[in-house]
Amino acid sequence: MKIMVIGGGGREHAVIKKLKENKSVEKIFALPGNGGIAADATCVPIGATDIDGIVSFARENKIDYAVVTPDDPLVLGAVDALNKIGVPCFGPEAKAAIIEGSKVFSKNLMKKYNIPTARYEVFDTPEAACEYLKTTTFPSVIKADGLALGKGVIIAENLDEALGAVDSMMKDKVFGASGSRIVVEEFLTGPEVSVLSFTDGETIVPMISSMDHKRAGEGDTGLNTGGMGTIAPNPYYTKEIADECMRTIFLPTIKAMNAEGRTFKGCLYFGLMLTPDGPKVIEYNCRFGDPETQVVLPLLESDLLTVMQAVTNGKLSETEVKFSDKSCACVVMASGGYPKSYKKGYPITIPEEIADSVIIAGAKQENGRLVTDGGRVLNSVAVADTLKDALDKAYENASKIKFENSYMRRDIGQRALKAKEVK
Ligand code: AMP
Ligand code: GLY
Numbered sequence: 531m532k533i534m535v536i537g538g539g540g541r542e543h544a545v546i547k548k549l550k551e552n553k554s555v556e557k558i559f560a561l562p563g564n565g566g567i568a569a570d571a572t573c574v575p576i577g578a579t580d581i582d583g584i585v586s587f588a589r590e591n592k593i594d595y596a597v598v599t600p601d602d603p604l605v606l607g608a609v610d611a612l613n614k615i616g617v618p619c620f621g622p623e624a625k626a627a628i629i630e631g632s633k634v635f636s637k638n639l640m641k642k643y644n645i646p647t648a649r650y651e652v653f654d655t656p657e658a659a660c661e662y663l664k665t666t667t668f669p670s671v672i673k674a675d676g677l678a679l680g681k682g683v684i685i686a687e688n689l690d691e692a693l694g695a696v697d698s699m700m701k702d703k704v705f706g707a708s709g710s711r712i713v714v715e716e717f718l719t720g721p722e723v724s725v726l727s728f729t730d731g732e733t734i735v736p737m738i739s740s741m742d743h744k745r746a747g748e749g750d751t752g753l754n755t756g757g758m759g760t761i762a763p764n765p766y767y768t769k770e771i772a773d774e775c776m777r778t779i780f781l782p783t784i785k786a787m788n789a790e791g792r793t794f795k796g797c798l799y800f801g802l803m804l805t806p807d808g809p810k811v812i813e814y815n816c817r818f819g820d821p822e823t824q825v826v827l828p829l830l831e832s833d834l835l836t837v838m839q840a841v842t843n844g845k846l847s848e849t850e851v852k853f854s855d856k857s858c859a860c861v862v863m864a865s866g867g868y869p870k871s872y873k874k875g876y877p878i879t880i881p882e883e884i885a886d887s888v889i890i891a892g893a894k895q896e897n898g899r900l901v902t903d904g905g906r907v908l909n910s911v912a913v914a915d916t917l918k919d920a921l922d923k924a925y926e927n928a929s930k931i932k933f934e935n936s937y938m939r940r941d942i943g944q945r946a947l948k949a950k951e952v953k
Contacts, residue, residue: 532557533835534588535571536608537578537599538564540862540891540909541820545599545834546571547889548827552835561587565900566890566908578603581611588617597621597838601677604796604816605631620838622816626787626794630816633682633713634675643786645779646810650715656700659712663692669717674699676708680756681869685717720805721766721949722812724822727780727800728837731793733846734780738829738853739767740822741946746869748941755869756906759942760860761917762825765949766804775802775809783814795841824889824909825858859920860911861928861942862891866935868905876902876934884927887911902933918947 531554535542538560546558547570561584563573576583579602588596598608598621607624621627628635640647648671653659663670663686672695674682682705686692692714699709727736740762746752779800787794799815799822818826827834831852840849865872878900880888889911892904910931912923921943928938 531555531594532592534559534561534593534596536561536584536603538562539820540889541818541823542599543567543889544824544827545597548834552833555835564890565894568895579606581606581608584608585611585615588612589615593617599818601630601817605677618842620842621796622794626792627816629814631677632675633673634711636814637713639786640811643782645782646808648716648718648810650713652711652713654711656696659696659714660693662714663689671715671717673713674705674709675711678705678708682708718803718805718810720803723764723767723802723804724819725800725802726818726822726826727798728841728846728851729784729794729798730841730844730846731788731795734784735846735851736780737826738762739764740825742822743939743942748939753869757821758862758939760821760825761943761946762829762858765946771804771809779809779811821860821862821909824860824911828858828911828913829854829856856913856915857917857920858913859924859943860909861924861938862906863908863928863931863936863938864906865902866937872905874903878902878933881930884930887927917943
């Protein structure tokens with residue numbers, strides 16, 4: 531079987547490593563892949579948003595199955611375009627990917643179908659937003675409607691910050707058209723949980739829960755990033771809470787999307803906050819999370835390709851999806867300066883004996899060497915019987931990886947370890 535995976539980050543590397551476990555996979559192409567993925571797949575220099583290029587490649591190379599992982603090609607309709615030429619895909623069609631592509635859509639969906647989320651208002655002019663903000667309480671959360679590389683959310687502590695956020699999104703257009711409409715929402719508190727799920731539109735199977743660490747600095751300080759590390763399972767996500775989420779959030783979301791004529795097939799990601807009033811949705815993503823995938827897939831005991839194909843074929847209810855009861859930790863090693871400006875092109879040294887536990891996110895091959903090529907450079911991932919052992923191993927391995935000006939948070943998983951002590 532010839533498989534094509536669209537994307538080129540750590541998440542795609544984790545997906546490819548897992549897909550390779552299936553013996554029927556003869557060849558995996560990554561479009562565009564990266565310098566580390568090159569060890570596990572054939573990288574093809576076609577960008578993840580070049581839908582025409584992706585379709586031509588699939589046709590010319592007789593691709594049997596495509597996995598579309600990043601948000602932008604999904605929102606742009608990569609799955610629709612591939613299905614049109616007869617290539618089965620894992621991932622939602624554009625009309626369902628809108629659940630991530632438009633915050634206004636997802637907020638209105640939740641309101642219409644009584645799915646718990648933060649209270650909100652939508653604005654399409656800066657004047658109306660500013661008038662409203664003068665009457666609201668702080669902190670207040672301001673979100674660009676469209677995709678914004680994970681940076682379209684600003685938590686404003688006061689009116690000045692809020693007005694500044696509105697100006698930058700709606701007047702200065704820092705996120706382009708994504709900021710033509712904004713959502714202003716109530717600030718929620720509580721532990722955050724990421725739940726990725728497989729769904730074929732009828733059945734929904736949550737994967738093992740995880741916890742991201744979004745802020746750049748230790749103790750959850752500093753700027754929001756794409757994610758500085760993850761652990762799974764998330765100790766705050768008890769069986770009782772999982773049952774409640776299934777009843778009040780997961781099944782209602784699938785049904786709501788069906789009722790809207792936007793059946794969702796693929797990986798639906800629920801960003802949840804466990805508030806004092808119960809679990810609420812912070813955001814939906816139409817895809818695997820990054821770096822959540824890096825801790826969730828190593829714990830998947832079932833065959834990933836089989837599960838993905840069951841999703842595509844509407845047979846998820848007949849397919850076993852089993853997770854191990856171990857723990858997994860992922861520590862992100864980033865370029866110093868990320869998420870602001872940083873330099874690229876530094877050679878990376880990874881000792882051979884730990885190479886298997888390293889997922890490459892932003893690096894390329896240059897003159898036969900792996901060099902840094904992004905903000906988040908790589909992930910050190912470890913599985914163990916306990917979370918503490920997984921974290922120790924991930925950090926021990928990370929300490930053996932060298933590149934100039936590298937940065938990692940030293941406190942990934944600490945909050946989770948404390949939560950475990952409390953119970
Ligand atoms: P997002 O990019 O939508 O995941 O948002 C980034 C981060 O902002 C989330 O992980 C939360 O920590 C925070 N956030 C988003 N919405 C809210 C909210 N309504 N209340 C509190 N924090 C929020
Ligand atoms: N780690 C959060 C995301 O993938 O959006």
